[in-house]
Amino acid sequence: MIKKMQRNGVRRAHSLWCKSLTHNLPHHPSIDKFQGRDYCSTSNSCNDDKSFGKESFPWKRHSRKVSQRQLLFGNSTVSGTLWEPKHFHTFSNDKKLLREVPKFVKIVEVGPRDGLQNEKNIVPTSVKVELIRRLVSAGLPVVEATSFVSPKWVPQLADAKNVMDAVNSLHGARFPVLAPNLKGFEAAVSAGAKEVAIFASASESFSLTDINSTIQESLLRYRAVATAAKEHSIPVLEGAVPPSKVAHVVKELYDMGCFEISLGDTIGIGTPGSVVPMLEAVMAAVPAEKLAVHFHDTYGQALANILVSLQMGINIVDSSVAGLGGCPSYQK
Numbered sequence: 001m002i003k004k005m006q007r008n009g010v011r012r013a014h015s016l017w018c019k020s021l022t023h024n025l026p027h028h029p030s031i032d033k034f035q036g037r038d039y040c041s042t043s044n045s046c047n048d049d050k051s052f053g054k055e056s057f058p059w060k061r062h063s064r065k066v067s068q069r070q071l072l073f074g075n076s077t078v079s080g081t082l083w084e085p086k087h088f089h090t091f092s093n094d095k096k097l098l099r100e101v102p103k104f105v106k107i108v109e110v111g112p113r114d115g116l117q118n119e120k121n122i123v124p125t126s127v128k129v130e131l132i133r134r135l136v137s138a139g140l141p142v143v144e145a146t147s148f149v150s151p152k153w154v155p156q157l158a159d160a161k162n163v164m165d166a167v168n169s170l171h172g173a174r175f176p177v178l179a180p181n182l183k184g185f186e187a188a189v190s191a192g193a194k195e196v197a198i199f200a201s202a203s204e205s206f207s208l209t210d211i212n213s214t215i216q217e218s219l220l221r222y223r224a225v226a227t228a229a230k231e232h233s234i235p236v237l238e239g240a241v242p243p244s245k246v247a248h249v250v251k252e253l254y255d256m257g258c259f260e261i262s263l264g265d266t267i268g269i270g271t272p273g274s275v276v277p278m279l280e281a282v283m284a285a286v287p288a289e290k291l292a293v294h295f296h297d298t299y300g301q302a303l304a305n306i307l308v309s310l311q312m313g314i315n316i317v318d319s320s321v322a323g324l325g326g327c328p329s330y331q332k
């Protein structure tokens with residue numbers, strides 16, 4: 001996101017913001033990156049994408065061989081809804097467009113979790129904690145602090161308990177953590193977490209790669225987490241990923257009691273042309289106020305995607321400090 005902002009000429013405001021957060025943090029390659037020495041990071045990087053298995057991704061970048069019209073109307077599940085005449089009318093002729101953007105937008109900062117989970121070098125706990133402290137003092141109301149996932153799968157966040165021990169003494173923000181199963185949920189609760197986020201994929205192949213289970217198995221697992229969370233009065237968020245079955249998975253998670261569902265374009269291939277129909281489908285199943293969006297700027301589309309989401313009534317947006325981010329299961 002930050003990279004895109006730089007290209008659009010608003011670098012100063014944002015690089016100052018990032019710098020104030022990361023200035024004087026102990027020397028570490030990941031932190032050096034925040035400080036501008038190397039912005040080409042993880043899944044937000046300029047590297048090319050790859051697909052998962054044989055499943056087709058409606059959000060996936062289309063081949064350049066198809067015509068522009070096919071690009072927009074392609075035969076995927078997201079075909080062309082944005083660009084039907086009614087949408088042209090709404091988006092290009094309606095002078096009230098900007099007034100339709102929500103008056104209040106909540107930013108959910110996921111850098112310490114999504115950003116650092118994919119760093120090659122493991123960031124020391126003290127640096128993570130200092131970063132979180134600075135994000136809170138910058139005024140961010142929600143900072144995803146870490147993940148209680150298997151350290152074999154994500155060694156970068158193996159210090160989740162220690163991070164939470166330190167974060168528990170910080171005030172002024174909420175600190176949700178990720179939990180992929182009951183084991184993670186229980187560890188999160190004993191470490192003092194007050195909110196957990198679960199993450200389900202709408203893609204079978206991605207689900208297998210990321211959490212070693214089918215979508216159905218993951219939903220069963222999450223039902224157990226949601227039930228345990230209700231018993232502890234702990235709110236559950238959800239970070240869903242890609243394409244075709246998004247609305248179905250989102251509805252399942254909503255019915256399970258998730259209070260907020262973040263729609264993640266994990267590999268950064270979303271464009272307004274795919275985001276609008278995806279949101280239309282999801283918003284037909286779940287109220288807009290329950291939804292958040294989570295974009296990666298891999299191909300420079302994050303700001304455009306955020307804008308159309310705001311215009312459609314979404315008012316919760318995930319951010320990641322310095323544009324860090326990426327999913328360890330998705331390696332280029």
Ligand SMILES: CC(C)(COP(=O)([O-])OP(=O)([O-])OC[C@H]1O[C@@H](n2cnc3c(N)ncnc32)[C@H](O)[C@@H]1OP(=O)([O-])[O-])[C@@H](O)C(=O)NCCC(=O)NCCSC(=O)C[C@@](C)(O)CC(=O)[O-]
Nearest residue numbers: 148149150153180183184199210211212239264265266327
């Ligand atoms: C889900 C599992 C655990 C399945 O992994 P598995 O290997 O199938 O698990 P298992 O149940 O067979 O257990 C294997 C071992 O892991 C342990 N284990 C089991 N669970 C836990 C736990 N919670 N915490 C700590 N340890 C755990 C368990 O105790 C056992 O230990 P052993 O007996 O071998 O010593 C694994 O696949 C996993 O941890 N995956 C996490 C992957 C991940 O974090 N991905 C990134 C998050 S998603 C994301 O970034 C996208 C998002 C949300 O940001 C949106 C966007 O970016 O767009």
